[in-house]
Amino acid sequence: MKPIATTRTVIGMSTGKLAVWWVIASEIVIFGGVLASYIMHRIGHPEWADQAAYTNTWAGAFNTLVLLTSSLSAVLAHQAAERKEGKKAARYLYLTCVGAAMFLVVKSIEWSTEIHHGFTLQSGGFWSFYYLAAGIHGVHVIAGAILMIWIAQYAKKNEELQRVEYIGLYWHFVDLVWIFLFPLLYIAK
């Protein structure tokens, strides 16, 4: 018997998909709060520009490229799922996970370099926000990758293909957050 969330419809969409949109709406409040706080403090503290000058723009730009590309593979997985091509959808999901892994590797190198140079969570207001915002985002990347691997196990057997779209929506949101984190943390110096 299929889970009720996959068969019941509310407001013209399955409850599973509605739940994902609800998660996204909640995440907007979480990330929105962090980003709004950062913007306020950044404007109120012009001296933070000196701290922001140490972030690596090229690493941030590369990670933006990686996430944009992984969003492409996530939407192609959704397209394949629509066409009932489960194996193809699973392959695209794995490709998206490769993007997640690349993102995390670059982030790890970046963080270890910054910590090595003495920029830690306690080095100042800018660095507190930097590690907090990028850290929460990183946790979402890890969670998304784990869920994608799990969903791909079903997708390759042509089962529960609706989940491919659900995880895609979540992944695009993770990409969206980074689209705003990139200029805030890496460009505004």
Next chain:
Amino acid sequence: MSDHDHAHAEHPHTNYVGVWAVLVALLVVSVVGPMLGHPVITMITAFGIACVKAYLVVTKFMHVNLEPKLVTYFVATCLGFMLLFFAGVGPDVLKHEGTNWNNVAAKAATARGMAEHEAAKAAGEHH
């Protein structure tokens, strides 16, 4: 998959690779623009383009425009809460003093940071 989702599954044929190419082109502009060093160009290329990229992801990849209107409403409501938070807290953080209040710690932190900035600048010029 529910019957209704089948109906929604028929998304219009979008050239996803084309959308991705536009997003990458916008990324290049958002990196190169701020290198010109002009604050207005930086604002437009970094933050303006971020909004355009977000719009493309939301409409072309997330297909929000094809979902029931209620989705747009509750996502917009959460964005509204974010703006409300900004409007409510902003005056206390953006400014360091006001009527009957004075944020001594924030003022001191800014003064210390700016003094360090000036000292570093002077040392750079000296060398």
